[in-house]
Amino acid sequence: MKFKRLLESFNYAIDGVLDTVRTQRNMKIHLFVTLCVLLACFFFDISKSEFLILAITITLVITAELINTAIEAAVDMTTNFYHPLAKVAKNAAAGGVLVTAINALIVGYIIFWGKLSDISYVMIDKVRESEPYMIFIVLVFVTIATVIVKAIFGEGTPLKGGMPSGHSALSFSVATAIALITEEPVCILLSYLMAFITAQSRVDSEVHSILEVIVGAIFGTLLTVFIFTIFRL
Numbered sequence: 191m192k193f194k195r196l197l198e199s200f201n202y203a204i205d206g207v208l209d210t211v212r213t214q215r216n217m218k219i220h221l222f223v224t225l226c227v228l229l230a231c232f233f234f235d236i237s238k239s240e241f242l243i244l245a246i247t248i249t250l251v252i253t254a255e256l257i258n259t260a261i262e263a264a265v266d267m268t269t270n271f272y273h274p275l276a277k278v279a280k281n282a283a284a285g286g287v288l289v290t291a292i293n294a295l296i297v298g299y300i301i302f303w304g305k306l307s308d309i310s311y312v313m314i315d316k317v318r319e320s321e322p323y324m325i326f327i328v329l330v331f332v333t334i335a336t337v338i339v340k341a342i343f344g345e346g347t348p349l350k351g352g353m354p355s356g357h358s359a360l361s362f363s364v365a366t367a368i369a370l371i372t373e374e375p376v377c378i379l380l381s382y383l384m385a386f387i388t389a390q391s392r393v394d395s396e397v398h399s400i401l402e403v404i405v406g407a408i409f410g411t412l413l414t415v416f417i418f419t420i421f422r423l
Contacts, residue, residue: 325367335409339353
């Protein structure tokens with residue numbers, strides 16, 4: 191029972207993110223910019239500390255937008271007419287988003303501007319020698335893209351059902367990343383075998399349909415190949 195309640199709490203939290211993505215234009219913009227920033231990390235020589243700063247900054251902006259949406263919904267629910275305090279609440283919440291967005295612009299300028307004159311298009315050899323946090327960027331990229339697609343289709347719940355299967359997308363993304371990094375056939379075979387088992391478990395548990403799992407696998411694979419292709423140019 192405790193595990194089920196914990197799973198439901200995660201489900202509700204992710205559902206809140208998806209609802210915000212579906213209904214708020216600014217959240218769509220934030221996620222699009224996030225994907226662009228993560229993609230830019232492949233073209234520039236970003237250090238671990240710089241990536242950590244970017245991750246914290248992105249999290250602050252998205253969190254501020256979620257809080258802003260929650261405040262607006264609460265105010266609209268309790269106020270059916272114009273009230274100056276309701277205006278103050280909404281404006282203050284929007285101001286919080288603006289402050290974090292300005293901070294994000296400043297951070298982006300400081301980190302990326304000095305690197306614009308020395309863009310590094312990394313070859314596949316550097317991909318194989320890259321630090322694990324660069325592979326983490328790929329997984330974050332695939333996760334965000336999957337959340338956006340789920341929000342567009344609006345089917346199922348964040349952790350159960352819906353198009354596409356997030357578990358399938360991530361598992362095949364990991365398998366594809368491993369296949370692009372290593373030259374060991376055994377590692378590649380085992381990676382895709384684990385991805386297949388993960389996808390099959392979602393069908394066996396009747397959480398996803400076969401079509402949703404297949405689409406998730408194709409989506410995660412193609413998106414990972416696309417990112418690595420750009421990375422090696």
